[in-house]
Amino acid sequence: MDKDQHIDALKACISDVTLDMDPHKMRQMGYQVIDTIVDHISGLNERSPANFADPPTMKALLDEPMPEQPQTMEALLDTFKERVYPYAIHPDHPRFFGYFPCSGSIVGILADALASGTNFFAGHWYAAAGPSQVELVVLDWFKTMLGYPSEAGGLLVSGGSMANLTALTAARHNKLGERFDDGVLYFSEQSHASIDRAARVIGFRQDQIRYITVDETYRLDMNTLKQAVEADRKAGLRPFCVVANAGSTNTGAVDPIFDLAAFSMEQNLWLHVDAAYGGFSMLSDRGRHLLRGIDEADSITLDPHKWLYVPFEAGSLLCKDRKSLERTFTMHPEYLQDIDRDDNLVNFCDHGIQLTRSFRALKIWMTLKHY
Ligand SMILES: Cc1ncc(COP(=O)(O)O)c(C=O)c1O
Incomplete structure (x- = not known):
């Protein structure tokens, strides 16, 4: 040849x-x-x-x-x-009653294809000003619904489990710092397993977790919680976080969020509300009444792929103090030194675990705007 x-x-x-x-x-x-x-x-x-x-x-x-x-x-x-x-x-079948409603609407499905087809990199502002702004708009809608301040932080993630993991990591980092083997976490025995898993993933031992008993309506019992926190403080441990259910997976029970908010404030505990199941009930009068106090939480998990008819995967975490997310997750690798760290713009890679992120916001934005 x-x-x-x-x-x-x-x-x-x-x-x-x-x-x-x-x-x-x-x-x-x-x-x-x-x-x-x-x-x-x-x-x-x-x-x-x-x-x-x-x-x-x-x-x-x-x-x-x-x-x-x-x-x-x-x-x-x-x-x-x-x-x-x-x-x-x-799960999108009209006769499927196994889990929560989770049918993606056709607009959300097509938006997902659009996001995949345009393959935006929604990790930081410099790479994706348009997609980042859409995500901010969606998060603003959620903040308004929850009564959260407009300057609160947050991001979209794969689902409730990842939102809970992100929240507990921020809680640990901001309340306990780097040494946390004396930290104690509290949640009801009806909480979703993703809370337990998140605690394990971020390095807590079983003996650092208190499963608080529930009353006859499956809501976390405030007296048991108070006694547990007091006993732990007496034992020289550091209570740092309590997780409330806004709709528990098994029964839909809503913990006494209002009382938990007051107690967390008094005890300097991070209050995380897992509203993956019940969060969007805030769009109704009844839901707003049941979930009152949620606006006092330090962080809140929502799951648009449950009640919002957005196809999988679409979860969301909101965090009252945006800086607490940035303190937890911001990294400065050499090859990303040109990313603008201006306080006036948001780099979502600094708010959570993922760097490369798909344009998840598009399917939520288009679904809500269309219907
Ligand atoms: C209350 C609650 N939290 C968290 C989750 C986990 O959410 P995901 O399956 O989106 O990770 C669920 C899922 O059913 C849930 O019901």
């Missing part, structure tokens, strides 16, 4: 692996995907809401070595429809 032939052979190889595609073909693929989504939504009623399969069945249907040959979108969608799609529960 002479030099020119060699270069031609190399070029052929490269053009074989290019990701570029003719716009017409891209559109055709897109239409096939949207048809699949619309068939799913409009045909749900004729299907079963829950379809289980055991691991051997799924392995037999899907196991294969990493592919070496390309497949068309038609072939991929056929495999998806025959071997993946039939084997799952459908």
